[in-house]
Structure formats: structure tokens, C-alpha cells
Amino acid sequence: MFTTQTYQRRREALKKEVKNGVILLLGNIENPINFEHNTYPFRQDSTLLYYLGIQEPKLAVILDIDEDKTILFGDELSMDEIIWMGRQETLKEKSIKVGIEETRPHAQLATYLQKVEASKRVVHYLPPYQSANKILLSNLLKIPIAQLLPSVTLIKAIVQQRSIKEEEEIVHIEEAIRVSNEMHLLAMRMAKPGIKEHEIANAIQHLAADQECTMAYPPIVTINGGILHNHYRLHTLQSGDLFLNDSGAENVMGYAGDITRTFPVDKTFTPKQRDIYNVVLHAFTTAREALKPGIRFKDIHLHACLALTEGLIDLGLMKGNPKEAVNAHAHTLFFQCGLGHMMGLDVHDMEDLGEQYVGYTDAEPKDTKTFGLKSLRLGKELQEGYVLTVEPGFYIIPELIDMWRSQGKNSTFINYDKVNEYRDFGGVRIEDNFLITANGYRLLGPELIKTVEEIENYRANY
Amino acid sequence: MFTTQTYQRRREALKKEVKNGVILLLGNIENPINFEHNTYPFRQDSTLLYYLGIQEPKLAVILDIDEDKTILFGDELSMDEIIWMGRQETLKEKSIKVGIEETRPHAQLATYLQKVEASKRVVHYLPPYQSANKILLSNLLKIPIAQLLPSVTLIKAIVQQRSIKEEEEIVHIEEAIRVSNEMHLLAMRMAKPGIKEHEIANAIQHLAADQECTMAYPPIVTINGGILHNHYRLHTLQSGDLFLNDSGAENVMGYAGDITRTFPVDKTFTPKQRDIYNVVLHAFTTAREALKPGIRFKDIHLHACLALTEGLIDLGLMKGNPKEAVNAHAHTLFFQCGLGHMMGLDVHDMEDLGEQYVGYTDAEPKDTKTFGLKSLRLGKELQEGYVLTVEPGFYIIPELIDMWRSQGKNSTFINYDKVNEYRDFGGVRIEDNFLITANGYRLLGPELIKTVEEIENYRANY
Numbered sequence: 069m070f071t072t073q074t075y076q077r078r079r080e081a082l083k084k085e086v087k088n089g090v091i092l093l094l095g096n097i098e099n100p101i102n103f104e105h106n107t108y109p110f111r112q113d114s115t116l117l118y119y120l121g122i123q124e125p126k127l128a129v130i131l132d133i134d135e136d137k138t139i140l141f142g143d144e145l146s147m148d149e150i151i152w153m154g155r156q157e158t159l160k161e162k163s164i165k166v167g168i169e170e171t172r173p174h175a176q177l178a179t180y181l182q183k184v185e186a187s188k189r190v191v192h193y194l195p196p197y198q199s200a201n202k203i204l205l206s207n208l209l210k211i212p213i214a215q216l217l218p219s220v221t222l223i224k225a226i227v228q229q230r231s232i233k234e235e236e237e238i239v240h241i242e243e244a245i246r247v248s249n250e251m252h253l254l255a256m257r258m259a260k261p262g263i264k265e266h267e268i269a270n271a272i273q274h275l276a277a278d279q280e281c282t283m284a285y286p287p288i289v290t291i292n293g294g295i296l297h298n299h300y301r302l303h304t305l306q307s308g309d310l311f312l313n314d315s316g317a318e319n320v321m322g323y324a325g326d327i328t329r330t331f332p333v334d335k336t337f338t339p340k341q342r343d344i345y346n347v348v349l350h351a352f353t354t355a356r357e358a359l360k361p362g363i364r365f366k367d368i369h370l371h372a373c374l375a376l377t378e379g380l381i382d383l384g385l386m387k388g389n390p391k392e393a394v395n396a397h398a399h400t401l402f403f404q405c406g407l408g409h410m411m412g413l414d415v416h417d418m419e420d421l422g423e424q425y426v427g428y429t430d431a432e433p434k435d436t437k438t439f440g441l442k443s444l445r446l447g448k449e450l451q452e453g454y455v456l457t458v459e460p461g462f463y464i465i466p467e468l469i470d471m472w473r474s475q476g477k478n479s480t481f482i483n484y485d486k487v488n489e490y491r492d493f494g495g496v497r498i499e500d501n502f503l504i505t506a507n508g509y510r511l512l513g514p515e516l517i518k519t520v521e522e523i524e525n526y527r528a529n530y
Numbered sequence: 531m532f533t534t535q536t537y538q539r540r541r542e543a544l545k546k547e548v549k550n551g552v553i554l555l556l557g558n559i560e561n562p563i564n565f566e567h568n569t570y571p572f573r574q575d576s577t578l579l580y581y582l583g584i585q586e587p588k589l590a591v592i593l594d595i596d597e598d599k600t601i602l603f604g605d606e607l608s609m610d611e612i613i614w615m616g617r618q619e620t621l622k623e624k625s626i627k628v629g630i631e632e633t634r635p636h637a638q639l640a641t642y643l644q645k646v647e648a649s650k651r652v653v654h655y656l657p658p659y660q661s662a663n664k665i666l667l668s669n670l671l672k673i674p675i676a677q678l679l680p681s682v683t684l685i686k687a688i689v690q691q692r693s694i695k696e697e698e699e700i701v702h703i704e705e706a707i708r709v710s711n712e713m714h715l716l717a718m719r720m721a722k723p724g725i726k727e728h729e730i731a732n733a734i735q736h737l738a739a740d741q742e743c744t745m746a747y748p749p750i751v752t753i754n755g756g757i758l759h760n761h762y763r764l765h766t767l768q769s770g771d772l773f774l775n776d777s778g779a780e781n782v783m784g785y786a787g788d789i790t791r792t793f794p795v796d797k798t799f800t801p802k803q804r805d806i807y808n809v810v811l812h813a814f815t816t817a818r819e820a821l822k823p824g825i826r827f828k829d830i831h832l833h834a835c836l837a838l839t840e841g842l843i844d845l846g847l848m849k850g851n852p853k854e855a856v857n858a859h860a861h862t863l864f865f866q867c868g869l870g871h872m873m874g875l876d877v878h879d880m881e882d883l884g885e886q887y888v889g890y891t892d893a894e895p896k897d898t899k900t901f902g903l904k905s906l907r908l909g910k911e912l913q914e915g916y917v918l919t920v921e922p923g924f925y926i927i928p929e930l931i932d933m934w935r936s937q938g939k940n941s942t943f944i945n946y947d948k949v950n951e952y953r954d955f956g957g958v959r960i961e962d963n964f965l966i967t968a969n970g971y972r973l974l975g976p977e978l979i980k981t982v983e984e985i986e987n988y989r990a991n992y
Contacts, residue, residue, distance in 0.1 A: 099561045100659045101573045102875075103882035106747050108570040111563045150929050151866060154757035197562045199661030203675060213665060270739040277732040280764075285568050295616035302742075404613060413564075420565035467612050 069121055069165065069321075070236055076167040078229065079119050083133045085225035089190035090134070092181070092208075093119060095127035095142075097200045109282065114413035114420075115194060117322045118230055122162050128177050129168075134189060139170045141177040181208050192219035194226070197420045220425075227418055227425045231410065232453035238503060238512070240323035241412065241455060245501055245513025247281045247317035248325035252516055255289070255313045256523065257530040259305060259333055265289050266301035268313070276317045284324035284415040287315035293330060293495030294464040296405060309333040310341055310494045316415060324415040326457050327516065328499035331523045342520050344462050345496055347379030349519065351460040352498045355407055359450065359458070359502055359509035365427075366447035369407035372460050373399045373440075380462075385490070388481045397440050398481035401472055404465070406444030408457040411501055416445060417455070450504045455512065459499035464490050531583055531627065531783075532698055538629040540691065541581050545595045547687035551652035552596070554643070554670075555581060557589035557604075559662045571744065576875035576882075577656060579784045580692055584624050590639050591630075596651060601632045603639040643670050654681035656688070659882045682887075689880055689887045693872065694915035700965060700974070702785035703874065703917060707963055707975025709743045709779035710787035714978055717751070717775045718985065719992040721767060723795055727751050728763035730775070738779045746786035746877040749777030755792060755957030756926040758867060771795040772803055772956045778877060786877040788919050789978065790961035793985045804982050806924050807958055809841030811981065813922040814960045817869055821912065821920070821964055821971035826894075828909035831869035834922050835861045835902075842924075847952070850943045859902050860943035863934055866927070868906030870919040873963055878907060879917070912966045917974065921961035926952050 082091065095116040098107040112123045120129055120140070127142040140163045145153065163171045172180075184191055191209065195218040196202045206213045233241070251272035258268050269289040276283065290298045291305055293312030305311060311333050316325035330348075332341055355372040377399045380386040385402070386393055393399060410417035410426055418426045427446040428434045435441040446456060469491070471477075473484050501512045517526055544553065557578040560569040574585045582591055582602070589604040602625045607615065625633045634642075646653055653671065657680040658664045668675045695703070713734035720730050731751040738745065752760045753767055755774030767773060773795050778787035792810075794803055817834040839861045842848040847864070848855060855861060872879035872888055880888045889908040890896045897903040908918060931953070933939075935946050963974045979988055 096564075099570065100882075101570075102558075102576050102659075103878065104659045105881065106877065108561065108563075109748070114564050147929070147933070151927050152757075152759045154754065154760060154762075155929060197564075197566045199665055203661055203664065266742070267740055270736050273739070274732050274736040277735075278729055280728070286571070292616065295614075297614045298616060300616075415568065416565065419567065420562075465613050467609070467617060471609070 072165060072167040074234075074236065075119060075121055079131060079138060079167075081229060082119065082225055083131055085228070086133060086192060086221055088133050089192055090181075090184050091129075091131035091222060092191055092193045093129040093131070094193070094196065094201045094204065095120075095122075095129075096125060096198055098125045099198070099200075111282075112322065114322060114418070115226060115230075117413055120168075121166050122159075123322075124159070124162070126174055127159075128174065130177070130180060132184075137170070138168050139172055139180070140168045141172050141174050141180075143174050178208055185209075190219075192222035194218050194222060194421060223421045223425050227421055230412060230418055231426070232451065233412060233455050233503065237323065237412065238455070240319055240321045241325065241501070242513050244281065244284065244317045244319040244323045245325035245327065247276050247279050247319065248315065248327045249514055249516040251275055251315055251317060252313060252327055252329050253526070255311075255315075256329070256331065256527055259311050259331070259527075260530075261305055261307045261333055263305050264301070265291065265303050265305065269301050269315075272313075272315055279317075280320045281317035284316040284318040284326060287313070288328075289313050289315060291333070291494065293497065294493070295495070296463060305333045307334050308338075310496065312495055312497060314497060314499065318415075322413050324411055324413070325513065326411055326415050326459075326499065326501060328459055328497040329516070329518070329523070330496045330498065331527065335527055336524050337520055340490075340493070341496075343383055344493070345520055347376060347383065348460055348462050348496045348498055350379055351376040352458060352500075355458045355460060356500075356502065356509065359504060360507065361450050361452045361504055364432075364447060364449050365408070365456070366441075366444065369444055369447075370394060372407050372458075373403060376403055376460060376462070384483055384486045386481050387483050393478075393481040396478055396481060397438060398478035400440035401468060401478065401482055401487075402462050402464070403460065404440060404443065404463060404468070405461070406441075406446070408459050408499075409445035411455050411457055419445075452504055452506050454504040455501065456504070457499055457501050459497055461495060461497035463495040463497075464493045466491055534627060534629040536696075536698065537581060537583055541593060541600060541629075543691060544581065544687055545593050547690070548595060548654060548683055550595050551654055552643075552646050553591075553593040553684060554653055554655045555591040555593070556655070556658065556663050556666065557582075557584075557591075558587060558660055560587045561660070561662075573744075574784065576784060576880070577688060577692075579875055582630075583628050584621075585784075586621070586624070588636055589621075590636065592639070592642060594646075599632070600630050601634055601642070602630045603634050603636050603642075605636050640670055647671075652681075654684035656680050656684060656883060685883045685887050689883055692874060692880055693888070694913065695874060695917050695965065699785065699874065700917070702781055702783045703787065703963070704975045706743065706746065706779045706781040706785045707787035707789065709738050709741050709781065710777065710789045711976055711978045713737055713777055713779065714775060714789055714791050715988070717773075717777075718791070718793065718979075718989055721773050721793070721795055721989075722992075723767055723769045725767050726763070727753065727765050727767065731763050731777075734775075734777055741779075742782045743779035746778040746780040746788060749775070750790075751775050751777060753795070753956065755959065756955070757957070758925060767795045769796050770800075772958065774957055774959060776959060776961065780877075784875050786873055786875070787975065788873055788877050788921075788961065788963060790921055790959040791978070791980070791985070792958045792960065793989065797989055798986050799982055802952075802955070803958075805845055806955070807982055809838060809845065810922055810924050810958045810960055812841055813838040814920060814962075817920045817922060818962075818964065818971065821966060822969065823912050823914045823966055826909060826911050827870070827889075827918070828903075828906065831906055831909075832856060834869050834920075835865060838865055838922060838924070846945055846948045848943050849945050855940075855943040858940055858943060859900060860940040862902035863930060863940065863944055863949075864924050864926070865922065866902060866905065866925060866930070867923070868903075868908070870921050870961075871907035873917050873919055881907075914966055914968050916966040917963065918966070919961055919963050921959055923957060923959035925957040925959075926955045928953055
């Protein structure tokens with residue numbers, strides 16, 4: 069928990085920014101797996117965590133700016149529930165710890181909002197992502213789900229505030245990254261021919277759970293690193309495979325880490341693996357060194373793409389002028405996605421609030437058409453206090469290669485015959501998390517081994 | 531996967547039972563954790579698993595009885611999705627394996643249902659438990675969510691069919707129980723002073739995951755066994771504590787195990803622990819020996835309550851005539867819940883379809899008022915092929931004791947002074963899973979050690 073003052077300060081700043089009306093923040097509910105009372109592990113909504121910090125289902129907060137009131141709506145346990153679930157700290161007690169004096173039963177939220185509506189005041193609310201909250205909002209506001217209209221004013225105010233990480237938040241992010249790094253070292257010790265992908269995934273999850281961490285996202289633990297969102301985990305690792313581990317812990321306060329390492333199942337890289345790895349690593353360091361306030365992340369992305377393209381030209385996979393190749397987006401045959409994204413209470417921070425607001429500006433909106441750029445979640449100018457990932461990669465997707473080749477796409481820049489030699493290569497990604505500082509950047513968490521030599525030396529012992 | 535014929539046979543039987551109209555079965559979707567694309571592990575709806583067997587989100591099946599058609603609605607991966615997620619077996623291929631020739635895009639479901647509506651034919655659908663399916667059903671049928679009216683005919687037909695387990699299903703249930711038993715033995719080896727509850731929970735989850743099993747429900751792994759639904763897991767085990775482990779695996783086909791064992795953190799039971807344990811064990815064996823077709827499970831429950839009461843009278847916690855005590859529900863001070871429930875594709879099998887239909891009959895509905903009986907999920911006459919749990923317990927709930935005592939409740943049968951000596955006792959539960967056979971019952975899965983001596987002998991080695 070942060071201090072009472074922290075939560076109060078955050079709420080006051082939000083109210084000041086939104087200026088008038090009523091802010092309605094909905095917490096998450098418990099999601100049923102296969103029947104109502106068999107539920108997934110509860111995860112509080114990140115915005116509610118940020119302004120309220122209470123990890124309990126079915127809460128709502130009203131920040132009534134006009135009447136200068138803050139009310140927490142939620143239900144205390146009934147005697148029946150105490151018999152089943154034990155006596156716990158009351159909601160009232162939790163509420164006071166985060167600086168809210170007034171609590172009311174959840175059922176009274178509707179009444180409160182009806183009065184607000186009657187007085188023609190505006191209710192600011194966020195886009196709901198949980199279906200239960202879509203239904204709740206629709207009922208509360210008497211608006212069909214399809215016609216709900218989240219408040220852009222509220223979204224922008226929250227994005228502005230949550231984007232600039234406080235020092236206390238950095239401590240939690242670094243805690244999540246510390247555990248994430250341990251997960252990665254464990255995977256490096258375990259990976260060898262004969263073990264299954266999911267055995268490694270299960271072990272790193274266990275390691276994190278023993279430190280009270282969950283997975284910030286479903287881990288990608290795979291010998292098919294060319295498949296970007298690969299959650300199939302039943303392959304057996306074999307000599308010759310490249311192994312890609314993209315996994316991060318979420319700490320007890322809800323903050324994420326998001327780290328990727330790629331290495332061979334064998335103790336050493338083959339020359340082909342080493343060459344590609346070093347090209348990706350060069351793109352990574354190129355991007356990292358460019359991090360600082362005032363630079364657009366889209367430009368860093370393109371800068372990294374150029375470094376990647378130059379490397380691939382050296383290896384003979386691409387050809388021609390590297391700048392022209394990047395302008396033609398030819399590199400997206402190998403790097404189909406974005407260089408990175410904001411990170412914080414969500415692994416893709418605030419993705420529920422809308423990528424346009426988190427990663428872009430009204431003046432420079434997202435390019436939603438160009439292959440490659442349409443997958444870049446963050447494009448705007450960096451500010452001191454941003455926390456983000458840098459994660460260049462090289463991915464072989466046979467379907468994409470065949471499609472491009474049959475269309476003769478970018479044949480000026482792609483050496484398709486050479487590319488064919490890499491059809492079974494898989495993928496390489498290297499990812500760390502950074503804080504933007506006044507003059508540049510700071511790597512978050514302890515340094516995790518990354519070079520070919522470091523990884524080979526570490527794995528030689530296991 | 532079961533055979534094509536199995537799924538076809540099940541669907542044909544269902545159509546025959548429902549007789550006419552159109553059956554609409556909705557699969558589950560992926561549930562967002564903190565934003566739309568960060569989702570919990572997918573779990574297919576159990577009814578869809580039973581009739582279709584395809585573990586994929588956003589499917590719907592139409593069984594058009596009148597027109598003798600079976601159609602699977604769902605979407606094939608787009609090229610964009612193949613790039614991100616890799617080429618996979620197509621929905622069409624999966625569909626054919628389970629005997630459905632016709633697949634259509636999900637978006638065409640609405641059109642199909644509009645035609646059914648236009649022809650004034652009835653659409654049978656089940657009660658939705660996922661909010662996303664509430665919204666979907668409401669949109670498809672143009673009925674407000676609050677006015678959705680699930681088909682009792684369909685519910686009853688499915689309950690009748692799924693209640694009688696097929697031999698192939700028993701194989702899977704026993705597989706889940708085998709893994710569950712391994713989880714319990716691991717917990718017995720790990721439990722000792724100084725270890726934390728969640729370390730044991732994490733280890734058993736890891737063991738199950740390595741065998742491709744998930745948890746059939748959030749495990750209750752606790753030194754506060756008196757709290758019936760206890761998911762807090764950060765206590766450190768201490769000498770003198772009783773440790774209760776209620777956890778079960780779900781196998782790769784979706785079938786559950788549900789096993790509970792209770793034992794002391796120390797190597798041996800104290801006399802007090804042993805006495806109570808043996809009372810609960812006696813109630814357990816009493817109930818088990820009564821299992822057979824034709825007997826009402828409610829009567830077995832009350833029979834077990836009588837055995838428990840007799841034991842507690844012997845120990846001086848209760849007094850008076852045991853039958854009168856049970857008639858007065860005095861035993862519910864210590865055994866507040868039900869003796870067991872149906873089990874299968876759900877740990878509380880078919881709970882989403884309604885307890886009234888799964889556990890009771892129109893002629894003998896559930897007692898929803900009497901404390902104790904209102905928590906008995908299964909009351910009706912047993913049939914050959916039922917799979918169920920037997921799980922008597924003894925739970926000390928200080929809040930309940932204080933409430934009853936202050937009301938003078940059942941003071942003829944409760945020796946409150948003696949009960950006070952047990953305020954810190956915690957709880958004991960013993961639970962196994964059984965198949966009802968032609969002449970009685972069969973324990974499912976391998977036998978798991980249960981007596982005081984067996985548990986003490988096993989734990990002596992660790």
C-alpha cells in the first residue's frame with residue numbers, strides 16, 4: 069500500500085484536471101470460469117488501484133468535483149459471508165486507510181447517479197473492458213451498451229497522471245523486474261533438450277508465486293519464437309532450437325515487469341543464431357541509447373529498424389539502401405511489430421484507456437494502416453517519468469514470406485533466396501524496461517545477462 | 531478428445547429429448563484481466579465441451595431439431611492472426627473431427643436466429659454465467675438481459691444426460707483424481723512448521739501443471755480450516771496447527787477431482803485432534819457405506835450428521851439425544867454445509883444450470899431456509915452413473931458460536947462451555963469422490979491415505 073496522502077494527492081490532482089462534473093471509477097468483479105462461484109484469481113482494475121489501492125471486487129468510487137465529495141461504494145460482508153469466509157478487515161477500515169471517510173452500499177450508486185443526472189451534471193467514466201462493467205454502466209446510466217460514451221477528458225487526465233511514474237511506483241516496478249529476472253535465469257538453467265516448454269513456464273510461475281507475484285501476462289515460452297503471440301507450450305526442446313522466453317512478474321501492488329531473452333537450447337549459439345542475435349542486440353542498444361525526453365518513440369522505433377536493416381543487409385538477407393528499405397517498410401518482413409510500449413500497473417500500460425491516448429497525440433495520431441507501424445503502441449514524444457519497454461526482434465513467419473514473395477513485394481530490398489535458408493529459424497527478441505530520466509534513461513531492475521558471451525558463460529554451468 | 535461418434539451420439543440424444551425447436555449452445559469467450567487483450571487462461575464452457583469438445587473461444591452450436599441441422603458458428607483465423615499466432619488446425623478441421631460438417635462465421639448466428647424467430651419456432655438456451663454471453667444472448671434474441679428466459683426443457687435434458695457419466699468420462703475423472711492425490715501427498719510431505727500456506731499451494735499447482743492439469747477450483751490450503759471458503763494463503767504453518775488441504779486437478783479434457791485431507795502440522799495428531807478427526811472419519815465412512823442407487827442423498831447427509839453428532843456427544847461437545855439434536859439441526863454449529871455435490875466437467879457439476887435441477891426434483895425441491903440444508907447442493911435420489919463427493923467436516927467458527935450462545939440456541943444439545951475449549955481448533959474435512967454403481971459405489975481414483983495412522987506413518991518419513 070502507498071500512504072493515505074499518496075492516494076489523496078492523486079485523487080485531488082485528477083479532480084483538478086477534470087475540473088467539473090462527477091468522476092465514476094468502477095472496480096473489477098470476479099470473473100466466472102465455468103460457473104458463477106468458480107472464479108479466476110481476482111485482479112483489481114489498474115486505475116482503481118492507482119487512485120484507491122483496495123484489492124477487493126465490486127467497488128466503485130465517486131469523485132464528485134462539483135460538491136467536493138469522495139465516496140466509496142461497496143458492500144461489507146454479511147454474517148453469512150463471515151461464517152463462510154472468516155472475519156476480515158472491513159471495507160470501512162480499508163477505506164479510511166486510503167483517505168476516504170464516506171462509504172455506502174454498492175446498491176446506492178444508482179441512486180447517487182440518478183441525482184447527478186437530474187441536476188444535469190456530467191458523469192465522466194472510462195471505457196469498460198470487463199463485460200460485467202459494461203452491463204453495470206449501461207444499467208446505472210440507462211444507456212445501451214453500444215451507446216456508452218466514455219469521457220475523453222477523464223481518459224486524458226488519467227493518462228497524463230499515470231504516465232509519469234512516481235518514485236514509489238518505480239520501486240514496485242523494479243521489484244517486479246527483479247522477480248522477472250529470476251524467472252529468466254531459472255529458464256536459462258532449465259532449458260535443455262528433452263524438457264517441455266510448459267515445464268519451464270510452470271517452474272517460472274512457481275518461482276514468482278512463492279514471492280507473491282503473478283504473471284503480468286501469459287508467458288511466451290517457446291521454441292517457435294517466430295510466432296509472436298505463442299501460447300502453445302507442449303513442444304519438447306530439441307538441440308538446434310532457439311528458445312524465446314517473454315515473461316514478466318506482476319508484484320503484489322499490481323506493477324508489471326516485461327522481459328524477453330532468447331538463447332539456443334544447446335549450450336552455445338550456432339554461427340547463424342549468433343549473427344542474427346547480434347543484429348537484434350545492435351538494434352536494441354541503438355534504441356536504448358536514443359532514449360531521452362523530447363524524442364518521439366516512433367523515431368526511435370524507425371532508428372532501431374534502420375540498425376536492424378543494416379545488420380540484415382550485412383548478412384545478405386536484405387539488400388539495397390538501408391534507409392530506402394526502411395522507408396519502404398521492407399524490414400517488416402522480419403520485424404512486424406513495434407519497438408515497445410508503456411508499462412506500469414498494466415504490462416501494456418493503460419491499454420484499456422485507448423492506445424491513441426496513451427501512445428499518441430491528437431496532432432500526431434497513430435498510423436493504423438502501414439504494416440509494422442500499425443502495431444507500434446507508443447509513438448509520441450517521451451517525457452521524464454515514462455516507463456517503457458524496448459524490444460526489437462527478428463521473426464521468421466513462413467506464411468508472410470510466401471505471401472510477400474508471391475506478390476513480389478519489396479523484392480528490391482529482400483533477398484528471398486537467402487531468406488528461404490532461415491525458414492526454420494524461429495525468432496529472436498531482446499527486451500528490457502527503462503525509465504526516462506531528465507537526461508536520458510535508466511535501466512529498471514537489476515541488469516540481466518544479455519550478450520552471447522554472458523548467456524553462454526552462464527548456461528555452461530547448468 | 532472423445533470419438534466423433536461419442537459427440538454425435540450425445541447431440542442426437544439431446545435433440546431427441548428436447549423434441550422440437552432450436553437448441554443454441556454458447557461457448558465461452560476469453561476473459562480480460564486488466565485490459566481486453568490480457569486474458570485469463572481460456573476455459574471452454576462445460577456443456578459445449580460435452581457436446582462439441584472443441585477448446586476454442588467464441589463458438590456457438592445450433593442444433594436445429596425441426597430442420598435436422600447441426601451448425602457450428604465460429605471464425606477461422608485471418609491472415610493477420612496467422613502472422614501473430616501461427617498456422618493452426620482450422621475450425622473446419624476441428625469441426626469435422628467431432629462430426630459437424632457445417633461451419634459458418636460467428637456473425638451469421640444472428641441471421642440464423644432471426645429466421646428462426648420469424649418462423650415462430652422456439653430457441654432453447656441455457657442460463658448464461660459469463661457477462662459477455664449475457665450481452666451476446668441479449669443482442670441475438672433482442673431481449674433485455676434481465677428478461678432472458680432460459681429453457682427449462684433444455685436444462686433438464688442436459689442435466690439428465692450429463693448426470694449419468696459414461697465410462698470414457700470416468701477414465702478422465704479418475705485421471706484428474708490421480709493427479710489430485712499426488713498433489714495431496716506432496717502437501718503432506720511439505721507441511722511443517724515455518725513453511726507458508728501459499729508455498730504449498732504453489733507447489734501442488736506446479737505439480738499439476740506439469741501433468742497438463744489446471745486447478746479445478748481455487749485450492750483451499752489453510753491452517754484456518756474452520757473458514758470454509760478460505761483463499762488467504764499467507765499464514766506460516768506452526769506447530770500445533772491443523773492443516774486443511776481441499777484441492778483438486780482438472781485434467782486436459784476438463785474433468786475435475788475434488789479431494790480434501792486434514793492433518794496436523796506436527797508429525798502426529800494431538801489427542802484432541804485425533805478424537806475430532808476420528809469423529810469426522812466415522813461420519814465419512816457412514817456416509818460412504820450408504821451410497822447406492824435409490825437412496826436420497828439428503829438422507830445420507832442426515833445419516834452422516836447423526837454419526838457426527840453421536841461422536842460429538844461422546845466427546846462432550848454436544849449432549850442429549852442424537853436424533854433429536856439432528857432434527858433440531860444442532861449439529862450445524864459444527865457442520866454448517868452439505869455432505870457433497872455432483873462432480874464431472876465442473877467441480878460442482880452443472881452448477882451453472884441451476885442447483886434445483888442438478889441436485890433436486892420438482893417434487894422435492896431444495897430446502898432454502900434451514901441453516902445447513904440450504905447449503906446442501908445435492909438432495910435427490912441417487913442413480914447409477916452419478917459421480918459425487920462425500921465431504922463431512924467439523925468447523926469451529928467463533929462468530930457463529932458466539933451468535934448461537936448469545937441467542938441460547940440449541941442449548942439443550944450444545945455444551946457451550948466445552949465448545950469454548952475448541953475456539954482455536956480450526957476445522958477438519960475429509961473428502962473423496964465416488965461413482966454410484968448398480969449395487970452401491972466405487973471409490974474413484976487410487977485410494978489416498980486417510981486414517982490417523984496412515985497419515986502419521988507417511989509423514990514420519992518427511
